[in-house]
Amino acid sequence: MRLLIVEDEDRLVATLKTRLARDGFAVDAVTGVGEADSALEDFPYDAAIIDLGLPDGDGLELIRGLRRRGDAIPTLVLTARDAVANRVDGLDAGADDYLIKPFAMSELVARIKALLRRPGGALGTVLTAGNLALDTVARQASVDGRMLALPRQQIAVLELLLRRLGQVVPRTVLEDKLYGFGREPESNPVPVHVHNLRKRLQATGAAARIHTVRGVGYLLIEP
Missing domain, CATH: 1.10.10.10 (Winged helix-like DNA-binding domain superfamily/Winged helix DNA-binding domain)
Structure with a gap:
């Protein structure tokens, strides 16, 4: 399974890559909306982990753009925005799940696998x-x-x-x-x-x- 991480915190990206690789995922990482758009158009990702506050825009706009063009890739929002309204905005934009920083790495892995096991997802049983x-x-x-x-x-x-x-x-x-x-x-x-x-x-x-x-x-x- 191949994942895309859209996150500009280098230390967090390194941690995510190490842990997800241990669970059998191939992982790419980009730091902004523009790079993410290009990567998602060029490569067959199975899911994306997307931060909201990015240097060149908001992760929600990236997700809205994906949904507008009919891309149903499973997306997990990873952010420090913990208000209920923020979570509602994320889900309304088309995100499949929403995880608040800081988080347990085991929970993130479990949530990604759960997304991929949904009907039509990349993971069967x-x-x-x-x-x-x-x-x-x-x-x-x-x-x-x-x-x-x-x-x-x-x-x-x-x-x-x-x-x-x-x-x-x-x-x-x-x-x-x-x-x-x-x-x-x-x-x-x-x-x-x-x-x-x-x-x-x-x-x-x-x-x-x-x-x-x-x-x-x-x-x-x-x-």
Whole structure:
């Protein structure tokens, strides 16, 4: 899952990135309304965390603009404005949730996951292909009910393949979801993660198979 943070407090952004990465999210961050607008038009984000008081405008105007152009991306407002009227304004503008600073990081993560589990959201509960299952909330895979320990990157690849079961997932889509913009892939790029995931699934008796479509991407086929 890929998130966009719109926040101009560097220390808070660093903290958010560290914690959200631990929970399996790829995270990008921008500091203003203009940058956020450009990023949201260019990249397929699953949700956005938006501060209200930004250097070049108000986060509510950003949200209103998204809703006017029909963009239904889940948005969580993160702000120090704690009056009831402020919360009402945020929700009326089209925000999906509203969290007051200071906040518990565990609550923010839980709220983001709750937004993504809503109907039409990016998180289902359990995705399956034959005897292979992935709990997208617990981030736990299993084969025939037996837990399968996988690294975070392999879980992310598996989720994307399961969500597009029977369809080719372009390599660029996997890269966009695994890594934020402006970041080079880790020492193990997408083909390495896919190769290692394929070996693990075969070794544990998963019936689903990952096929490489040369020059395009990868395809998960259910038996």
